[in-house]
Amino acid sequence: MITMTLAEIAAAVGGELHDADPDSTVTGGVAADTRKLSPRGLFVADGRGHDFAAEAVHKGAAAVLSSRPLPGLPCVVAPPAQGHRDASVAAVGRLARHLLDRLPHLTVVAVTGSAGKTTTKDLLAQLLAGAGETVAPEGSLNDELGMPLTVLRADEQTRYLVLEMGAKGVGHIRYLTELAPPDISVVLNVGLAHVGEFGGKEMTARAKGELVEALGEDGIAVLNADDPLVAAMAGRNRGRTVFVGEGPDATVRAEGVRLDDAGRAAFELVTAAGSAKVALGLVGRHHVANALAVAAVGLAVGLDVAAVAESLSAAVALSRWRMEVSVRPDGVTIVNDAYNANPDSMRAALETLPVLARGGRSWAVLGEMLELGEAADEGHEGVGRLAVRLGVSRLVVVGAGARAIERGARAEGYSGEESVFVPDTDQALALLRRELRAGDVVLVKSSRDAGLRHLGDTLSEGAAGRAGGPGTSTVEGGA
Numbered sequence: 512m513i514t515m516t517l518a519e520i521a522a523a524v525g526g527e528l529h530d531a532d533p534d535s536t537v538t539g540g541v542a543a544d545t546r547k548l549s550p551r552g553l554f555v556a557d558g559r560g561h562d563f564a565a566e567a568v569h570k571g572a573a574a575v576l577s578s579r580p581l582p583g584l585p586c587v588v589a590p591p592a593q594g595h596r597d598a599s600v601a602a603v604g605r606l607a608r609h610l611l612d613r614l615p616h617l618t619v620v621a622v623t624g625s626a627g628k629t630t631t632k633d634l635l636a637q638l639l640a641g642a643g644e645t646v647a648p649e650g651s652l653n654d655e656l657g658m659p660l661t662v663l664r665a666d667e668q669t670r671y672l673v674l675e676m677g678a679k680g681v682g683h684i685r686y687l688t689e690l691a692p693p694d695i696s697v698v699l700n701v702g703l704a705h706v707g708e709f710g711g712k713e714m715t716a717r718a719k720g721e722l723v724e725a726l727g728e729d730g731i732a733v734l735n736a737d738d739p740l741v742a743a744m745a746g747r748n749r750g751r752t753v754f755v756g757e758g759p760d761a762t763v764r765a766e767g768v769r770l771d772d773a774g775r776a777a778f779e780l781v782t783a784a785g786s787a788k789v790a791l792g793l794v795g796r797h798h799v800a801n802a803l804a805v806a807a808v809g810l811a812v813g814l815d816v817a818a819v820a821e822s823l824s825a826a827v828a829l830s831r832w833r834m835e836v837s838v839r840p841d842g843v844t845i846v847n848d849a850y851n852a853n854p855d856s857m858r859a860a861l862e863t864l865p866v867l868a869r870g871g872r873s874w875a876v877l878g879e880m881l882e883l884g885e886a887a888d889e890g891h892e893g894v895g896r897l898a899v900r901l902g903v904s905r906l907v908v909v910g911a912g913a914r915a916i917e918r919g920a921r922a923e924g925y926s927g928e929e930s931v932f933v934p935d936t937d938q939a940l941a942l943l944r945r946e947l948r949a950g951d952v953v954l955v956k957s958s959r960d961a962g963l964r965h966l967g968d969t970l971s972e973g974a975a976g977r978a979g980g981p982g983t984s985t986v987e988g989g990a
Contacts, residue, residue: 512540512663513610517574520553521587523609524576524602531585537573541603541663543656548572553587557599557656576602600656604690607659611691617669619691620808623676623684623722624699624735625715626856627801628653630793631699632675633829634805638822642814643670650830651850653677655686662691671812679882681718688725695811696722697733697804701740702855703883703890716740726750733807735800736761753811755803763807765789765799773836774866780806780820787820792827794834794846794867797859832964834860836867837974842949845974847967848956852880854890860956861894861901868952872904876939876966878957879912888915895919895930905946906930909939910961936966943970 518533520526539552545567548554554567556577564575564584574585578598589602611617620639622631629651636647646669648661653675665672674691678684701716723732723744730750735741737756745752755763765778776799777790789806791798802823809819828834832850839845844867848860857880864873875898883890895916898906906929908917920930933939947953955967 512537513613513666514538517585517587520574520576520606524587524589524605526576526587526589526602529580529586529588530583531574531587535573535585539571539573541576541606541660543603543660545570555599555603555656555660556581557597557603560599576606596655603663604655604659604686607662608690610663610665611672614665614667614669617665617672618695618812619672619674619693620695620697621674621676621688621691621693621722621725622697622699622804623678623719624697625702625719625853626859627699627797628675628677629830630798630828630833631697631801631804632673634801634823634826635673635808636829637826638805638809638814638819639671639673639812641818641822642809642812644668645671645673647673648675651675651677655683658687659690676722678718678721681714682721684718684721685725688722692727693722693725693730695731695733695808696726697808698722698735698741698744699800699804700735700738700855703853703886712740716744720744720747723747731811733804733811735804737800753807755807756800761803763803763810765803768796768799770796770866772866772869774863776802780816780823782806782810782816784810785816787816789820790824792824794836795859795863832959832967834863835967835971837971839971839974841947842951843947843970844952845967845971846952846954847964847971848954849878849961849964849967850959852878852956852958852961853883854880854893857894857956858897860954861897861903864903864952864954865901868904871950871952872948873902874905874907874943874947874951874953875903876907876909876943876953876955876963877913877916878909878961878963881912881958881960891915892919892922895921895925896923899923899925904929907939907942908932909936909957909963909966910934912961913957936962940966940969 517531517535537553539549541553542548543555545563550571551573554572554575556564577586589598592598592601639645646664676684676687724747732748732752736754754761757765763782768778774794780787780789806819835847892915896919917932957963
C-alpha cells in the first residue's frame with residue numbers, strides 16, 4: 512500500500528478524524544481481520560468488527576476505519592453509506608479507488624464467472640509475475656470488502672493488479688468496477704451458481720456482462736467463445752474482444768486436448784502469433800478453458816506464446832479446498848473439492864473422478880449445493896443421476912439439504928448398496944473409515960457452508976502431501 516496520512520484517508524473516504532493525529536501515517540496496509548493486521552496498518556471495523564477495534568489498536572494499528580466514533584481510539588469515521596452497505600465497507604471501497612487514481616500506469620485485470628474464478632486468478636498471478644510486480648487476491652476475496660482490500664495492497668512498484676469479482680445479483684459487479692475500473696475483463700462462463708438469487712442464467716449473464724460494459728475504448732474483453740451467453744457479451748464491449756475456447760470461433764484456442772492418468776490436461780495452444788504445447792499441472796479437463804483465458808491475457812500484455820505456455824505448464828493452484836489431491840499411506844486417494852459447489856462444478860468434479868480411479872473403486876461423498884432457490888431439488892437430483900451415469904462405485908450423500916442427490920441416484924438405478932444417505936459428517940467419516948481400502952479414490956464436494964471440506968481434511972490426515980501445492984485445482988461455485 513502507498514503510505515498515506517490519516518488526513519488523506521479521511522479526505523478520500525469523505526470521513527472525519529476522531530482522537531487521531533491527521534499527520535499520523537498508515538504504512539502497514541489495510542485489514543479487516545486483526546489476525547492479518549500489520550503494525551501501522553489501518554483496521555476496517557465492518558459490522559461486528561467494532562468489537563475488535565481496541566484489540567487492533569493494541570496490536571499496533573495506526574487507526575480504525577469505523578462507522579462511528581470509538582472513544583479513546585484513533586478513528587477515521589466514515590459517513591453513512593447509501594442503500595444497505597456498511598459505512599466502513601463503502602469507505603474502504605472509496606479508499607481503494609483513491610489509491611488506484613494515484614497509480615495510473617497500473618494494469619487492472621478483472622475476472623468473473625460462475626466457476627473457475629479463483630483458479631484463473633491464481634494462474635494469472637503466476638503468469639504476470641514473470642512480467643512485472645503483481646498483486647492478486649488471497650483465496651477468494653471477490654466481494655465489496657475483499658476486492659478493495661486486494662486493491663489496497665498495490666503500490667508504486669505494482670505493474671499488474673489481478674482482481675476476482677463475484678456477484679449475487681445485478682449491479683454488484685458494476686459497483687466493483689466503479690471502485691476498480693478494469694483494463695482487461697475476463698468472463699469465464701455463465702452457470703447455475705446462486706441461481707436462486709439471480710433468478711436464472713439470463714440474469715446471471717446480465718450481471719456478469721457488467722464487467723465487459725466497464726471497459727473503455729482501449730480495454731480488452733477476454734470471452735469464452737464456447738459459452739453462448741458469454742460470447743454474446745461482445746456486443747456490450749466498447750473495446751477489443753478476444754475469444755478463447757476449443758471451437759473455430761476462438762482466436763486463442765486449444766487443439767488436441769488429452770488427459771494423462773492423473774487427470775491433467777495437455778493441449779496445443781494455438782494463437783495468431785504462433786502455437787506452443789501446454790501440459791497443465793491441474794487436475795480436470797475443465798481447466799483448459801481457464802488456461803486459455805489466462806493465455807489471452809498474457810498475450811494481450813505482450814508476452815510471447817512460448818513464455819505463456821511455459822508459465823501455464825509450471826503453474827499450480829494457490830487456494831485451498833479445490834480438487835486437492837492427496838494420497839494416504841494406505842493407498843487411498845482423497846480429492847477435497849469442498850470449497851463451493853453448484854450443478855456445473857459438481858459435473859466437472861464428477862467427470863474427473865473415473866479418470867483418477869482408472870478402473871478402480873470410486874467414491875463420491877457429496878453435500879448440499881446452496882443458493883439454488885427453487886431449482887434446488889432438480890439440481891441435486893440431477894447430480895445423483897449423473898453419478899450413476901458416470902459409474903461412480905459408491906455414493907455417500909451427507910446432510911438433509913443434499914438428500915435429493917440420493918433420490919436422483921435411486922431413480923437412476925442405484926440400490927442401497929451403491930448409494931447411502933447419512934445425516935452428518937461424523938457418520939460419513941465413520942462409514943468411510945470402515946469401508947475404504949487401498950486403491951480407492953474419494954471425491955469430497957459440497958458448498959463451503961455444508962462443511963464437507965473439513966471432512967476432506969480429516970480423511971487426508973497422514974497423507975504425504977497435496978499434489979501440486981496447496982490446491983491442485985478448482986471447480987468452484989461462487990458467482
